[in-house]
Amino acid sequence: MTLLSPIFWVQAVALAISQIWANKVRSMLTALGIIVGVASVTAVIAALSGLKSRVLTEFESFGANRLLIFPDRPDNAPRNLYPWEEVRLKERELVELSQSCPSLRTLTPITSVGASVQYADTLLDGSTITGIWPAWHEAENRAVIAGRPFNGIDERERRQVCLINEEAAGELKLPRDPVGEHILLGGRRFLVIGVVETVQQAMFGMNTSSAEIFVPFSVAAAMQDRTFFFRIVAMVKSPDVAEEAKSEVRFVLRRMRGLRGSDPDTFAVAAIDQFIEQFKALAAGITAVAGGIVGVSLLVGGIGIMNIMLVAVSERTREIGLRKAVGATPLAILSQFLLEAVTLCLLGGIVGLLCGQFLAFVISSIPNAGLEEASIPGWAVAMAFGFSGGVGVLFGMFPAIKASRLDPIEALRHE
Amino acid sequence: MIIEARGLTRLYRVGVETIHALRGVDLDLEANEMVAVMGSSGSGKSTLMNILGCLDRPTAGTYRLDGRLVSAMGATELANVRNERIGFVFQSFELLPRLSALANVELPLIYARGGGWWGTRRRKARRVLERVGLADRMHHRPNQLSGGQKQRVAIARALLSNPAILMADEPTGNLDSTTTNEIMSLFAELHAEGQTIVIVTHENDVAACCRRVLRLRDGQVESDLPIAEDPASPQYWSQRTGQAIASGGGVSAEGPSA
Secondary structure (H helix, E strand, O other): OOOOOHHHHHHHHHHHHHHHHHOHHHHHHHHHHHHHHHHHHHHHHHHHHHHHHHHHHHHHHHOOOEEEEEEOOOOOOOHHHOOHHHHOOOHHHHHHHHHHOOOEEEEEEEEEEEEEEEEOOEEEEEEEEEEEOOOHHHHOOOOEEEEOOOOHHHHHOOOOEEEEEHHHHHHOOOOOOOOOOEEEEOOEEEEEEEEEOOOOOOHHHOOOOOOOEEEEHHHHHHOOOOOOOOEEEEEEOOHHHHHHHHHHHHHHHHHHOOOOOOOOOOEEEEEOHHHHHHHHHHHHHHHHHHHHHHHHHHHHHHHHHHHHHHHHHHHOHHHHHHHHHOOOOHHHHHHHHHHHHHHHHHHHHHHHHHHHHHHHHHHHOOOOOOOOOOOOOHHHHHHHHHHHHHHHHHHHHHHHHHHHOOOHHHHHHOO | OOEEEEEEEEEEEEOOEEEEEEEEEEEEEOOOOEEEEEOOOOOOHHHHHHHHOOOOOOOEEEEEEOOEEHHHOOHHHHHHHHHHHEEEEOOOOOOOOOOOHHHHHHHHHHOOOOOOOHHHHHHHHHHHHHHOOOHHHOOOOHHHOOHHHHHHHHHHHHHOOOOOEEEEEOOOOOOOHHHHHHHHHHHHHHHHOOOOEEEEOOOHHHHOOOOEEEEEEOOEEEEEEEHHHOOOOHHHHHHHHHHHHHHOOOOHHHOOOO
């Protein structure tokens, strides 16, 4: 096979573009199928990407990237087979989890102690005091609005310090600025070091806003039995690695508990990732349907391309004859017509992408639709080009072969 | 020997019928010959021209061009031979309408192995256009050129790759007599410079400019004579006329139809 020179290719591209330009209207109409196909699929993908980023953001704020780890007996297992001492989370497990799970950003234990709370003459019986690590602020996304958050020293030194929320401050009738006051928790004096926001947790219709008092986890542990209960809230680095994080936690805990092979877990790791999975499946479904639509559209467009290329071959039969007479090989003629079809399709793809980009812009500016982040991802751009080029090759092949097989003598005699 | 053809036979199958376009034509052509191929329509002159021009292959027989056996070559090889060894001039010029004269002349180099970059090709194309006397029309499109100028562009294109043979198929068929003379004198000049030329024509005036006349009839060589001995030649006719006048008879009965 004779190799075609680079000159030939440059010339062939120039020729293809000049042919398309010479038949502007015809080329436009021909490429319409490709344009519509590419524009619609990129717009759908853009809308989906907008929807996805919105849904993921929402999940994130609801805690999609949070894992909950708590002791749990296997289903239907007799209690005596799994004594509490074996099932409960232990502090060394907590430490190990915080150190050997690379997909976790941070974690905090949470334990609750019932105790009386008193400030001056105000006594609240049966209040719940929550023991936490400093990481809780991040894990629960709750900052302090006055004073300071917990730090590592509070935890290590088991300082008698506490955080309260505004609700608790109100119920205890603390001064307007409660930081620096002392309150009694279970009869011991604690220094109020900060106030945390009260979060209106309207999640799933429940309003859980109420008085809250927090102490360092080590302090709360010391206030309870040795076999006290706590759970762990962990933050995953990103929702995408939720599964990995779960596996890492399971691996660490099973190893530490000496569980083997078919032994069931004696703990549970839960996340809201089921919703994410469902949503991703839905998005994939919509993408597949859109892909099907665009497939049909590209097929129609491709048939248009084939038709117009057949017309071009027949219109330019004499030209083909002449080119052959001056030494164009069949391969050169084939390449030239194929290149013309591909160029036409790629131009259609570019116009389609521009239209799709415009549609994406329109979608992203629909008020209250929550699709502000609708944009065409890079892979969709690459795919649009790949497909339109592919259509050009596929449907341009037959006319190109036809042109390459023309007999030069008959072609030159063609009227 | 530029052309060495032995027993060229070409059959066409039209339905159940078989048409013998060529029935065993032998032809030898030396370098720097200028041959007219003549014959009535259906005599096989176009078929012979197509085979000699490597556009077609004989059904039987052998054809050597410049010592290479082209009758056994495939389509791609033939294309390369046409590109490198043969220049075509057609009756209807066959210029591409959207290209300038210069770009039309450059066309064969696009398909050449080692056609060179722009500069080289432009230079070659300019040189041949200057050679055919169109230095001032290089950037004109075909529709801005007269018939004679168009044919000069076509000749320039044919000359571009220094072909072993210049094949002209009725090169003056679409031209008036003045232009015909111009084109024929251009061919004569090229011949004087050493170019081998084969012209297919049915005009005696055109054939008269050649050095040798090959007449075909029913796919066979009827006569292959130096111009002086061929009826296309004025010398021939002046001789015959002289004899006829001497014998008191007329010439009209055998006179050339043109």
